[in-house]
Amino acid sequence: MATAVETLGKLERRITISFPLTDVRTEVEKRLKVQARTAKAPGFRPGKVPLKMVAAQYGYQIESEVLNDKVGRAFNEAANENNLRVAGFPNIVPKEEAAEGQLAFDATFEVYPEVAIGDLTTVELETVQAEVSEAEIDKTIDILRKQRVHFHTKGEAGEHGDGGEAVAANGDRVTVDFVGSIDGVEFPGGKADGYAFVLGEGRMLPEFEAATVGLKVGEAKTFPLAFPEDYHGKDVAGKTASFTITLQKLEWAHLPEVDAEFxxxxxxxxxxxxxxxxxxxxxxxxxxxxxxxxxxxxxxxxxxxxxxxxxxxxxxxxxxxxxxxxxxxxxxxxxxxxxxxxxxxxxxxxxxxxxxxxxxxxxxxxxxxxxxxxxxxxxxxxxxxxxxxxxxxxxxxxxxxxxxxxxxxxxxxxxxxxxxxxxxxxxxxxxxxxxxxxxxxxxxxx
The missing domain is CATH 1.10.3120.10 (Trigger factor, C-terminal domain)
Incomplete structure (x- = not known):
């Protein structure tokens, strides 16, 4: 049995559900007897376990299942009878005061709202359009070429040339050893050997890249580097370090030609x-x-x-x-x-x-x-x-x-x-x- 629907807010509603305690007990006993047919316990053959032992082992679980089934069924019936479109799941809690011999629950829930859509003919909309020109195709080809870049030792003659003067410049891949210190003390993460990156891609701080440009293989340079206040390394953020870098390897980027092989x-x-x-x-x-x-x-x-x-x-x-x-x-x-x-x-x-x-x-x-x-x-x-x-x-x-x-x-x-x-x-x-x-x-x- 369910009470009339209470309106608690614009969408919030409440229904009180109640049913006889005897209905629950009868259903629990029925399910316990079914469970007993296959129940196992030490010293007993399957299906021969005493009902009291079955109840001790499975009673709480079965009682919970029965209550959930009865409350859920009663709530759905009440919602259908009142033509309620329930939004989401109801919050169901036991009611403290119930008639003698009865179990009662309060089901609080929301219903779907009325949706009022205004006059769409008055709506002003700005749409966009775009074209693909030859310039966009050229840009895409350049990107595809860069994705297929390969590097050669700069200054050494090869089938694609020597890459020009063997001096580090933007676009080159450099491999360096570096060590950094603050107030004369090396700090974690401030040292590496054989570290490779491409100049101009922004992977390193600007001062680091600027110091690398112009170096030849084997040359070293010491320079100050100020870490930004918001630098991800909190121990060095906002501090100025002294770095020494040594260029170990210098390679130039060769982009594939736009030809049949490409x-x-x-x-x-x-x-x-x-x-x-x-x-x-x-x-x-x-x-x-x-x-x-x-x-x-x-x-x-x-x-x-x-x-x-x-x-x-x-x-x-x-x-x-x-x-x-x-x-x-x-x-x-x-x-x-x-x-x-x-x-x-x-x-x-x-x-x-x-x-x-x-x-x-x-x-x-x-x-x-x-x-x-x-x-x-x-x-x-x-x-x-x-x-x-x-x-x-x-x-x-x-x-x-x-x-x-x-x-x-x-x-x-x-x-x-x-x-x-x-x-x-x-x-x-x-x-x-x-x-x-x-x-x-x-x-x-x-």
Missing amino acids: AKSLGVADGDLAKMREDIKVNLQREVAGRVKARNKDAVMDALIKVAELEVPKTLIAQDSERLAEMTRQDMAQRGMNVKDVPFPAELFAEKAERRVRLGLILSQLVGDNNLQATPEQVKAQIEDFAQSYEDPREVLKYYYSDRRRLGEIEALVLEENVVTYVLGLSKVTSKAVAFDELMGSNAQA
Whole structure:
């Protein structure tokens, strides 16, 4: 039996659930007899253990299961009878005062809110667009060349030349021995032999790199180095050290020529440079399209948050915060980080969780009101689009269609795109061209 629903707040509700104690005892005895059929105990054959011993061993567990089942069933029945859309899980606690022979529990919970979405035709949205020019293709080729760089001893003649005068310069890879001291005392981490780095990449502090430039193999230099106040090494942060470096090895960077061999290294079997450029262009266009879509989706989501009015259930925020914390922990562990004893307070993720839950409720309302669900055809088209960048598209299709959870992720993605298309179709949209570098440097997430 359940009492009438009490309203405790905008979304918070309470129901008192009660049922006869005899119902619980009867069900416990019934389950104990079932358990006794297979129960084992020293000195007894299986199934011949006295019921009192079975009760002593399993009684608490079975009683807890019975109570959970009865309370859960009673709560669900009460929620259905009152047409309540329960958000998250109820908080159920025993009621201190109950009628004689009765067990009573208070179930406190939240319900899903009413979502009021304003007039989308009044929303002003700015979308972005970007183009892939020949200059972007050239920049990408330069990056690909640098990824395939190889080094030669500077000053020694070879098939690619000698690299010029054997003096350290930006772009060279240097191998040095160094030792640092503060007030004449060496400090931990201030000494190394055979340490290699590329000048100009910023891996070392500016004073260190500046002192290395101009050295020849075998030469040494002593110089002062002031560590920044925010330096990661707290023992030396804000202090000035004296360093001595000795150049042991000097190599110059040789970038591969943009020729047929270079094209083949990028997967163009016949080495055709025009085909290589076209492949790069297609890949860049796909990346640009994804970034543009993500930026425009974010703009739509931001607009929906502003135009919609709703209360967000705290229960759902808490649950999503816990989920985000666990996802972060797992992600860091997969990256090889030791997070065993690292705390991940869910509160740190509350703001992000609140936005996710709010958007989820808004999207759910829009989808239901305007029939924007993902169709099987749309889902298949999205997977086929993903599969284009893989060697065997059929394996990609199999990967998604063999797992309902993975397929659900694609459905959710398509659903969001349907919402974006719908909102853009109603809103006042202006388009702005953005530079390729600006777009690729953004933090937009699809």
